[in-house]
Amino acid sequence: MAGYRIRTFGDPVLKRRAEEVTDIDGRVAQLAQEMLVTMHEANGLGLAAPQVGVGRRLFVYEIGESGPRVMVNPVIDEQDGEWEYEEGCLSVPGMYFPIRRAKRVHIKGYDLDGNEVSVEAEDLEAKLYQHELDHLDGRLLLDLLDDDQRKVAMKELRRRAETEQQQGPAGR
Numbered sequence: 001m002a003g004y005r006i007r008t009f010g011d012p013v014l015k016r017r018a019e020e021v022t023d024i025d026g027r028v029a030q031l032a033q034e035m036l037v038t039m040h041e042a043n044g045l046g047l048a049a050p051q052v053g054v055g056r057r058l059f060v061y062e063i064g065e066s067g068p069r070v071m072v073n074p075v076i077d078e079q080d081g082e083w084e085y086e087e088g089c090l091s092v093p094g095m096y097f098p099i100r101r102a103k104r105v106h107i108k109g110y111d112l113d114g115n116e117v118s119v120e121a122e123d124l125e126a127k128l129y130q131h132e133l134d135h136l137d138g139r140l141l142l143d144l145l146d147d148d149q150r151k152v153a154m155k156e157l158r159r160r161a162e163t164e165q166q167q168g169p170a171g172r
């Protein structure tokens with residue numbers, strides 16, 4: 001099964017709020033499977049639907065021992081504490097930033113059978129949920145940087161875009 005191309009910074013689909021999934025049907029299951037393939041190929045821990053160009057509220061992830069999982073229409077209904085950690089994103093490849101987020105979250109959503117799932121998580125897993133939920137709301141980690149960090153990041157992204165233009169996409 002071929003995976004998707006991962007959309008990167010500058011693609012408008014990453015800036016839009018994704019819409020609720022109304023029917024958890026075979027097409028959603030198929031999408032989730034292909035997203036997992038894409039995520040594994042890219043060595044990511046999580047991948048949200050907008051990152052493959054689909055404006056729907058679901059993400060896939062794999063963290064710890066519990067194997068690949070899918071969360072449809074997720075909502076974080078409780079969070080507390082604070083935790084700062086280096087964070088990267090498959091849509092902003094190769095760049096890492098210290099991002100401050102809640103240390104603990106309670107997230108609710110649905111699995112592919114339409115059953116409600118409810119998870120309490122902290123640290124890395126809590127960070128992952130907040131990161132993926134941001135994608136569904138059209139937010140990238142670049143939007144969470146302070147002004148100075150953002151300036152450095154944008155400069156680097158511009159430099160990369162120019163290099164890419166000079167070399168052409170076939171030269172990479």
Ligand code: ZN
Nearest residue numbers: 088089090091
């Ligand atoms: Zn991301």
